[in-house]
Amino acid sequence: MSKKLRVATTSLAGCFGCHMSFLDIDERLFPLLELVEFDRSPLTDIKHCGPCDIGIVEGGICNAENVHVLREFRKNCKILIAIGACAINGGLPAQRNHLDLGSCMTEVYLTEPGLAHGHIPNDPELPLPLDKVHPLHEVVKIDYFIPGCPPSGDAIWKFLTDLIAGKTPELGHGRIKYD
């Protein structure tokens, strides 16, 4: 291949479990690095995304900063992939969606025993939480989804190698998991 594909990754309202699982492709990282190079990613510590071929986003959208980062990825990435349960349906953070955000904050920071004289954090550096947690596809167009919590290293490898080979990615039994 004459030119390496440029890949960016990030974790929004996620736990970095999908990134850890990505590292579970183990020694296959070496053949992968023959084909791709990394732009913005926890692996490179590059802070902003440049023009990329593939963007991989873990986690859902729970605050204003998540929206900005996701839009930066969409703007710069030809192909955008949602990876993991949270990116796909909101996952664990979305289990607050049937609750009122204000009463969540009140309970966590004010009325929960052991937090006497606490206050709801209001530092201007903190991104404002959204009323609801959203899957990525409700905010920008997503091209592909890799389900799992997290998807296994094998699932990620199969998906990415199919995609890089120009095939429609298929996971198949044992690699497609929602849990």
Added chain:
Amino acid sequence: MSETFQLDGNAVPFEPGQTVMQAALAAGNYIPHLCYHPEFKPHGSCKLCTVKVNGRTVASCTMPAEAGLNVESDIEELNALRRTLVQMLFAEGNHFCPSCEKSGNCVLQALGYDLEVHTAGFRHLYPDRPVDASHPDILLDFNRCILCELCVRASSEVDGKNVFALSGRGITKHLIVNAESGLLKDTDIALADKAMQVCPVGVILHKRVGFSQPIGKRRFDIRPISAQALDDAPRQADASGSCAACEGAP
């Protein structure tokens, strides 16, 4: 010598009175389904089992088998529609597989796996559906209900108790418990009831046994649902009330 119909180009024998679904499963040919259960009268509501019979789309679980029918099931046109049905069910409820103790034994999830559904895609509704943990041995998590009515049918037809019913219309339709308080603790449901065994998803749960079988070693972790047609072949309920197609017996 029984008569046959054609299913995706293969001859499938049938007994008089069997439906297309029953004959197909008995012959080891899988047709995707959610609300069909081998021990109950067909319901025809989930539409996952829709096939083309002589060019017309029908529910295979209610379609009587007839000699010479030309049935198409495993074709992309129908699988695409099935994928959409599964996606809509996922978007309509609160289906968080990583925190569900039915994961791996869930028919909805297994269908998603088999049809390569990577995302629900639609805007998720995130409905507010409080759980009913009132009963000492049984948990009801309505968040996962897909309204298949299997528990309704099992409780009324087999258990003779009418513990469950559906209430409301359209998007407000929901599963209710038949007690003045609306709580499961005020019914005569028992762990040995058929209604305890038929939920295809994670609504009706036996408390304290959820993870006795580890995630990753469960029914649909081992083999895809499409390879388990015979488990859903028609049969009578056995004396103990257990069945291969039901969740690992308590």
